[in-house]
Each structure stands twice: as structure tokens, then as C-alpha cells.
Amino acid sequence: MHKAIVAAAMLAAGLATSASAEGKTIAVSWKTFQEERWKTDEAAIKAVVEAAGDKYISTDAQGSAQKQAADIESLISQGVDVIMVVAFDSDAILPSIQAINDAGIKAIAYDVQFEDPNALYITFDNVGVGRLMAKTMLEKGRQDGNFAFIKGDKGDPNATFLFQGIMEVLQPNIDSGAIKNVCETFVDGWKPDNAQKAMEQCLTANDNKIDAVISENDGMASGVVAALTAQGLAGTVPVTGQDGDKAALNRVALGTQLVSVWKDSRVLGKMAAEAAVAMANGTPMEELPGVAKFSGGKKGVEMNSILIPPNPITRANLSDVIDGGWITKEEVCAGVPAGTVDVCG
Amino acid sequence: MVTTTERGGSGQDIRRDNPIKAFFRATELDTRILGMVGAMLVIWVIFDVWSGMLRPNEGLFGGAFLTPRNLWTLLVQTSSIAVMTTGMVLVIVMREIDLSVGSMLSMVAVFGAVLQVYHLGPALGVGHPAIWIIAMAACLLAGTLVGAFNGYLIAFLQIPSFIVTLGGLIAYKGVAFLLASGETVAPMDKTFKIVGGGVPEGWLGPFWSWTLGILACIGIVLALISGRKQRKKFGFPLRPIWAEVTLAAIGSAAVLGTTRVVTSYPWPFKLIEQYATANNVPIPQGVEDKSGAAICMAGDQIVRCTDGLIYYTGYAAPVLIALIVGGAMTFLASRTRFGRYIYAIGGNPEAAQLAGINTRLVTVKVFALMGFLVGLSAIIASARLDAATNALGQSNELYVIAAAVIGGTSLAGGVGTVYGALLGALTMQSIQSGMQLLNLPAAFQDIVVGTVLVIAVFVDQLYRRRIK
Structure with a gap:
């Protein structure tokens, strides 16, 4: 995260000198605007684009690959300078990306990858989320003992990617026998109530001898913590999560959850917008700060990419989410006894 | 609770049958339900033996399944689905379906949570006693209204319930999302x-659990006596006295057995410790013994021991609610005019209408009742999770319908019992919890649950054909 902020600052500083402010147009083709989170992204993008004196326009594909193709056609004919695409279907979008390239416009794959070597791919380091969860567990939770693994929906590839990252970090301790995998289960639909039942059964089967729980997201962590609470174990067994759910950040402050790995979509929006403005002004994408080659997609196409590291939020850095305006201090500190957490006083 | 709703008393021809048949005919016990109970017990034993092979425990057969702790947890895990299933039986008996219950649960749960956390909490001060009353009333009211709205669309606008509630399944999910972004x-x-039921305040304790168990036994005896009086009054054939006594004995044994199980699950060791230190309860001196569930003082350390300070849980609040709802719904279905109307409509809607039953009004009432029960389940589910999200309750409709069907409710209408559906819910949760206890892969669990659903209905149909 700190690296990301430094990179963003460097980028901003670079822009201040090179911005020629001749009114470029940056366009975003959203896959669907019904989800709350994209509004956060848009606000961040818009702020950067307008501050640079450029124009922001957008289209909403409303969850349809056909509509998105038509949207992009219309953006091309409007003569924009850069198009950021949040692809609804990463394969079906490729002809549209080709059309963007042919028109001499620059394309950015925003958050969702499509494999076109001419485009810039900017996203969070998703594989890293699992690694970060496990790393935080080892550093601030437990290095040994009985571990329970509460994984997401079995049909969601992310659940498996996360688990790969987690295992990468924990494997040495598992091989040495320090960590024992005593329960491991997928949870249908990432549902917290199912996670609660799974955790209850895990506790019953192991006679409460569970030392740490790796939960793949915050929603399921709420179920895990509810199950631990009923056995009087909440707060003594470290639990992981991700998403930066407000309720989860409150649990981090209360001490019933160890970490919530947070992907701040405003950082993503800001970095992408800064890259877009720079590209509109002619900066080659290889020269953008933080750019590296990435070929981890389905087809292995090598692309220039910016992978933003997520931020593991623990008791120690709760101020990051508060200072970032993601959540208020009151929400984080609800019910937290005075003197236990720095930010809560 | 022992007389069936779909078949009246038929006590003749006892002499000609063999003793077993004579026994069932005289007691009018539902052999299909008995078969289900038997199947469930077999499943329980298998899980206990299997889990015992993986890791020996204190269960009846050496495993972790037939322990007071697991059975207690199983009952708590079943309660939210169980409450909704009692309503779903009536909906299906009436030849309708409600696919929206899962999404409705999310919506009502999120609504109740937003109300208490974002509005009532700041306005009245967190922990104000009016908060829970208003929040619960609001959940029940919201559920009832949404259910009644479903019923109105179905009864008065003549839109098929499958469509109305399929629309509800999709739409209410969206509302649940929007309510809390x-x-x-x-x-x-x-x-x-x-x-x-996740906190000690939600546990009845041994004294009240036994009091309630004994009251329930008295209730069973009184119900049998009043049933006998009614039959005499209307000249229906009577059960022999020995059959009545047997029924009372079976019913009481079931109640007291359950009470015995739930009162032998001690509070988790850590909770006893927390409670004792918070309430200045003196902790007896003892010798350290890690195997115990009680707590003792060894020097100035609190340790686990076998015979120190110990509390037992007894019935958990959601289980109690599910049992009371089960009893009330059984009464409603079998002893009231409203219940009779539902079965009459399910048996033959046209005939019921011609007989002067206001079928539309009954439909609205049944869906409103279903909505009320969803509201109740939403309270249980969000209280148990100590949170509400739009993911809570999703796809619950499938489990609720499956439980009703496994419990012998016919999708053709007219046939189904509340206690059968409750057993169906318990059986399904048993299978899921058991497989989780064994740490079996989630995909395998899905396969087993789906297969059990189909087999249960197949066996049920075989049985019905033989009866005819």
C-alpha cells in the first residue's frame, strides 16, 4: 500500500510538470453500474481527470456484452483519447478492444483483465490477497496449531486462487508439522450463515481445539466469529478476512478478528485515472510508474500492468481506513473499551 | 400431535390383522413418519460411528455426532428453516408454492438490522430496551405485509404463485441489497x-427446561383425553385404552428424552469462566483435570475440571420458538376451521369454492402467515449470526421446500403435516451437519442432500401406492 501511495504521488508529481491541459477526453465503459462499489471508483477517477483539466465521460453496459460492444463503438466515434474498460466478458470484449487499437485510441483494462498486448492492465494483486492473509496470520496471529480453513464458493475461481496464495505461505509450517489443517471446507455462496454452521461443526469435531481460522472473506468471518463467540473463544482465536467490511473493521478493533485485507477501490480509481491522463498526453505505458510485465491470464498474453498491493488492516493500522474516509472513527470504535486500540483512544 | 390430519380415525377390523398391523391401526400412528424417524436415527448412528472412527469422542457409539453438544447444535441450526417449513407445508397443501422465502428473509433481516443499528441505536441510545421490541415487531410486520402482498397478487390478480414468488425471489434480493448498499x-x-441462542441468556437452563418438558407431557395427556371426548361426542370409533396409554408414553418419552439431551450439554468451559468472573460467583477449589467441562481453582489459576462449577444449557431460544411454532401450526392445521379450509382447497379448489369457502381470502391469509414466519426466521437468523447481510438466507427456499417435501408434503396439494415437515428439516440438517463433522467436501454434501430429496419422495410415493 505504501508503495502504491508513493507511486501515486510520484505519478501525480510527474503529471504536474507534463500536463498540457489541452482538454483530452477520458472515457470509461462500465460493465454494470448497479453495484455500489463502482460509484466509489468513478468518483476517484472523475476527480483526477477533472483536476487535470480533461473531460470525463462514461457508459454503462448494464451487464450485457452486446451493450458494451455498442457502447465502445459510440465512444470511438466520439473521438475520445483513452478508454478504460471494465469488461463484462473478458473474451467477448476482444473485438471491441481491437477496434479501439485500430482507431489509435489507448485502452486500459480496469480491474477485470482482457488479454490484449496493446492495453494496460490495472488491478489489485488478487493472488496477493491470500498470501497477505496468511502472512499476517503468521506474523501477528499464530505460526502453529490447529488451523481451520473456511473457503468461499466452490464455483468461484477466486476462492481457489485465494487458497493457493494462502497455502503458498503456510506450506513450510504445514510440512514441518507446526500447522495442522483440521477443517477445510467451501461455503456455498460465501454465505455467512453457512460459514457459521461449518465453524460450529469444526469446533464440535475438534472439541474446540482450534487455534486459528483462515476465512477467505469478511462476510464469512462474521459467521466464524459468531460460532467462536458461542463457545467463548472469540478474541482468543485469530480470524482472517478481506473486503474491509465495516462490521469486520469493527471486529478488528474489538479484537475478535485479526485482519481484514482491504482493497481500496479509490486508490485503484486514482492510479488508473492518473495513468489514463498520462497516456492521453502521450506518455508511453512502459514509462508509467509501477508498470511491470504480467502474463498470468488464461491465455498467458504478456501485458503491461500495474498491480496494486492491497492493505492488510489490523489493529495497528486501523487509522488507514479512517484517514482514507472509508469508514468513520465511530463505526470502527463502536463498543471498543477505552485504551485498547490506539485510534479509538 | 399424534393424530394425522389427512386421514381420520379408522379403528375397525382390528381382529383380523396380525399383531403389528393391529397395533398401528389401534394407535393410528403414522407409519410413514415412524419410517422417517427410523431412517433419521440410522443416519445419526452412521455419522456417530463414522466420526468415531476418525476421532474417538463421547458419542453413544464413540463418535462426535450423538453427543449432547452436537444434538443441541443440530437443533439450533435447524430452527430457522424449521420455522419457515411449518408455513410452507400449508402453502404447498393449498397447491401453491412460495419461492421467495429466502430472499424475503434477507430483506426482512437487513431491514430489521438497519432499523436497530443505523436508526434506533443512535436515536434511543445503544442498548435501549425499546430497540429490540420495535425491531422484532417491525420484522414480523414487514414479513406479514410482504407475504400478504404476495398472496394478494396470487389470489386477486390471479397470477400463478410460482411466478409471483419467483419474481419475489429476484426482486426481494435486490431490495435486501439496496437497504444496506x-x-x-x-x-x-x-x-x-x-x-x-448464541449467548447464555438465550438458554433456558435445566430447571425451566424440565418444567417445560413436564408441562408438555401433561399437555399431551390432556390433548389425548380431549380428543377421546370429542370422538365420543360425535360417535367416532374410539382407540382402545391401551393404545391411548401407549401414545401418551411415546409422546412423553420423546419430550423427556429431548429435554434430557439438551440439559446434559454444559456451557462451554470459557463461558462458565467468563460468567463466573463477571458475576463474582465463587469457584470451588479442585484438582486440574483437562477433560472436564466445569471450572475449578487450582491455586490462583482457573482450570478445567470434572466436578467444579458447571452450568447446563437446556433448550436454546430458537429451538423453543421452533417447537412452539410447530405446536401452534399443528393445532392451526388440524383443529381449526381455517386449517380445514386449507386442506379442503388443496384437495379440490373448485369444490371448496362451491362449498362456500372464500378461497381468495384464505390464500391471502396463508401467504401472510408464511410471511410472518419468514419474519420470525429472519429474527432468529440475524440474531444468531449477530449480523445481517443480503447473503443471509439466500437459497433457503430450496431447503424449506425440500424439508416440507421430505416430510411427506405432496406437491399435488391436499396432503402434508407440520410435524412431518419439521422432521424433514431436522433430517436434512442432520445430513449436512454430519457431513461437515466428517469434513467431507462441500460438493459431495450437495450431491448427498439432492439425492436424499429424490429418494425420500420416491419412497413416499411407493408407500402411498401400497396404502391405496
Whole structure:
């Protein structure tokens, strides 16, 4: 995260000198605007684009690959300078990306990858989320003992990617026998109530001898913590999560959850917008700060990419989410006894 | 609870049957339900033996399944689905379906949570006693209204219930998302949480559990006596006295057995410790013995021991609610005019209408009742999780319908019992919890649950054909 902020600052500083402010147009083709989170992204993008004196326009594909193709056609004919695409279907979008390239416009794959070597791919380091969860567990939770693994929906590839990252970090301790995998289960639909039942059964089967729980997201962590609470174990067994759910950040402050790995979509929006403005002004994408080659997609196409590291939020850095305006201090500190957490006083 | 609703008394021809048949005919016990209970017990034993092979435990057969702790947890895990299933039986008996219950649960749960966490909490002060009352009333009212709205569309606008509630399944999910912008809303009010059974305040304790168990036994005897009086009054054939006594004995044994199980699950060791230190309860001196569930002082350390300070849980609040709802719904279905109307409509809607039953009004009432029960389940589910999200309750409709069907409710209408559906819910949760206890892969669990559903209906049909 700190690296990301430094990179963003460097980028901003670079822009201040090179911005020629001749009114470029940056366009975003959203896959669907019904989800709350994209509004956060848009606000961040818009702020950067307008501050640079450029124009922001957008289209909403409303969850349809056909509509998105038509949207992009219309953006091309409007003569924009850069198009950021949040692809609804990463394969079906490729002809549209080709059309963007042919028109001499620059394309950015925003958050969702499509494999076109001419485009810039900017996203969070998703594989890293699992690694970060496990790393935080080892550093601030437990290095040994009985571990329970509460994984997401079995049909969601992310659940498996996360688990790969987690295992990468924990494997040495598992091989040495320090960590024992005593329960491991997928949870249908990432549902917290199912996670609660799974955790209850895990506790019953192991006679409460569970030392740490790796939960793949915050929603399921709420179920895990509810199950631990009923056995009087909440707060003594470290639990992981991700998403930066407000309720989860409150649990981090209360001490019933160890970490919530947070992907701040405003950082993503800001970095992408800064890259877009720079590209509109002619900066080659290889020269953008933080750019590296990435070929981890389905087809292995090598692309220039910016992978933003997520931020593991623990008791120690709760101020990051508060200072970032993601959540208020009151929400984080609800019910937290005075003197236990720095930010809560 | 022992007489069936779909078949009246038929006590003749006892002499000609063999003793077993004579026994069932005289007691009018539902052999199909007995078969289900038997199947469930077999499943329990298998899980206990299997889990015992993986890791020996204190269960009846050496495993972790038939322990007071697991059975107690199983009952708590079943309660939210069980409450909704009692309503679903009536909906299906009436030849309708409600696919929207899962999404409706999310919507009502998020609504109740937003109300207490974002509005009532700040306005009245967190922990104010009015919060849980208003929140619960609002959940029940919201559920009832949404259910009634479903019923109105079905009864008065003549839209098929499959379509109305399929629309509800999709739409209510969206409302649940919008109500909290997709966020998890937590934590619930302290008193509200008791209903979930996750805190000691939500456990009845041995004294009240036994009191309640004994009252239930008296209730069973009184119900049998009043049933006998009714039959005499209308000149229906009577059960022999020995059959009545047997029924009372079976019913009481079931009640007292369950009470015995739930009162032998001690509070988790850590909770006894927390409670004792918080309430200045003196902790007896003892010798350290890690195997115990009680707590003792060894020097100035609190340790686990076998015979120190110990509390037992007894019935958990959600289980109690599910049992009371089960009893009330059985009464409603079998002893009231409204219940009779439902079965009459399910048996033959046209005939029921011609006989002067206001079928439209009954439909609205049944869906409103279903909505009320969903509201109740939403309270239980969010109180138990101590949070509400739009993911809570999703796809519950499938489990609720499956439980009703496994419990012998016919999708053709007219046939089904509340206690059968409750057993169906318990059986399904047994299978899921058991497989989780064995740490079996989730995909395998899905396969087993789906297969059991189909087999249960197949066996049920075989049985019905033979009866005819």
C-alpha cells in the first residue's frame, strides 16, 4: 500500500510538470453500474481527470456484452483519447478492444483483465490477497496449531486462487508439522450463515481445539466469529478476512478478528485515472510508474500492468481506513473499551 | 400431535390383522413418519460411528455426532428453516408454492438490522430496551405485509404463485441489497441477540427446561383425553385404552428424552469462566483435570475440571420458538376451521369454492402467515449470526421446500403435516451437519442432500401406492 501511495504521488508529481491541459477526453465503459462499489471508483477517477483539466465521460453496459460492444463503438466515434474498460466478458470484449487499437485510441483494462498486448492492465494483486492473509496470520496471529480453513464458493475461481496464495505461505509450517489443517471446507455462496454452521461443526469435531481460522472473506468471518463467540473463544482465536467490511473493521478493533485485507477501490480509481491522463498526453505505458510485465491470464498474453498491493488492516493500522474516509472513527470504535486500540483512544 | 390430519380415525377390523398391523391401526400412528424417524436415527448412528472412527469422542457409539453438544447444535441450526417449513407445508397443501422465502428473509433481516443499528441505536441510545421490541415487531410486520402482498397478487390478480414468488425471489434480493448498499450490518441489539441462542441468556437452563418438558407431557395427556371426548361426542370409533396409554408414553418419552439431551450439554468451559468472573460467583477449589467441562481453582489459576462449577444449557431460544411454532401450526392445521379450509382447497379448489369457502381470502391469509414466519426466521437468523447481510438466507427456499417435501408434503396439494415437515428439516440438517463433522467436501454434501430429496419422495410415493 505504501508503495502504491508513493507511486501515486510520484505519478501525480510527474503529471504536474507534463500536463498540457489541452482538454483530452477520458472515457470509461462500465460493465454494470448497479453495484455500489463502482460509484466509489468513478468518483476517484472523475476527480483526477477533472483536476487535470480533461473531460470525463462514461457508459454503462448494464451487464450485457452486446451493450458494451455498442457502447465502445459510440465512444470511438466520439473521438475520445483513452478508454478504460471494465469488461463484462473478458473474451467477448476482444473485438471491441481491437477496434479501439485500430482507431489509435489507448485502452486500459480496469480491474477485470482482457488479454490484449496493446492495453494496460490495472488491478489489485488478487493472488496477493491470500498470501497477505496468511502472512499476517503468521506474523501477528499464530505460526502453529490447529488451523481451520473456511473457503468461499466452490464455483468461484477466486476462492481457489485465494487458497493457493494462502497455502503458498503456510506450506513450510504445514510440512514441518507446526500447522495442522483440521477443517477445510467451501461455503456455498460465501454465505455467512453457512460459514457459521461449518465453524460450529469444526469446533464440535475438534472439541474446540482450534487455534486459528483462515476465512477467505469478511462476510464469512462474521459467521466464524459468531460460532467462536458461542463457545467463548472469540478474541482468543485469530480470524482472517478481506473486503474491509465495516462490521469486520469493527471486529478488528474489538479484537475478535485479526485482519481484514482491504482493497481500496479509490486508490485503484486514482492510479488508473492518473495513468489514463498520462497516456492521453502521450506518455508511453512502459514509462508509467509501477508498470511491470504480467502474463498470468488464461491465455498467458504478456501485458503491461500495474498491480496494486492491497492493505492488510489490523489493529495497528486501523487509522488507514479512517484517514482514507472509508469508514468513520465511530463505526470502527463502536463498543471498543477505552485504551485498547490506539485510534479509538 | 399424534393424530394425522389427512386421514381420520379408522379403528375397525382390528381382529383380523396380525399383531403389528393391529397395533398401528389401534394407535393410528403414522407409519410413514415412524419410517422417517427410523431412517433419521440410522443416519445419526452412521455419522456417530463414522466420526468415531476418525476421532474417538463421547458419542453413544464413540463418535462426535450423538453427543449432547452436537444434538443441541443440530437443533439450533435447524430452527430457522424449521420455522419457515411449518408455513410452507400449508402453502404447498393449498397447491401453491412460495419461492421467495429466502430472499424475503434477507430483506426482512437487513431491514430489521438497519432499523436497530443505523436508526434506533443512535436515536434511543445503544442498548435501549425499546430497540429490540420495535425491531422484532417491525420484522414480523414487514414479513406479514410482504407475504400478504404476495398472496394478494396470487389470489386477486390471479397470477400463478410460482411466478409471483419467483419474481419475489429476484426482486426481494435486490431490495435486501439496496437497504444496506450490500454491506453487512452489525452488531445486533444485546437483547435481540438472545433469540439467536448464541449467548447464555438465550438458554433456558435445566430447571425451566424440565418444567417445560413436564408441562408438555401433561399437555399431551390432556390433548389425548380431549380428543377421546370429542370422538365420543360425535360417535367416532374410539382407540382402545391401551393404545391411548401407549401414545401418551411415546409422546412423553420423546419430550423427556429431548429435554434430557439438551440439559446434559454444559456451557462451554470459557463461558462458565467468563460468567463466573463477571458475576463474582465463587469457584470451588479442585484438582486440574483437562477433560472436564466445569471450572475449578487450582491455586490462583482457573482450570478445567470434572466436578467444579458447571452450568447446563437446556433448550436454546430458537429451538423453543421452533417447537412452539410447530405446536401452534399443528393445532392451526388440524383443529381449526381455517386449517380445514386449507386442506379442503388443496384437495379440490373448485369444490371448496362451491362449498362456500372464500378461497381468495384464505390464500391471502396463508401467504401472510408464511410471511410472518419468514419474519420470525429472519429474527432468529440475524440474531444468531449477530449480523445481517443480503447473503443471509439466500437459497433457503430450496431447503424449506425440500424439508416440507421430505416430510411427506405432496406437491399435488391436499396432503402434508407440520410435524412431518419439521422432521424433514431436522433430517436434512442432520445430513449436512454430519457431513461437515466428517469434513467431507462441500460438493459431495450437495450431491448427498439432492439425492436424499429424490429418494425420500420416491419412497413416499411407493408407500402411498401400497396404502391405496
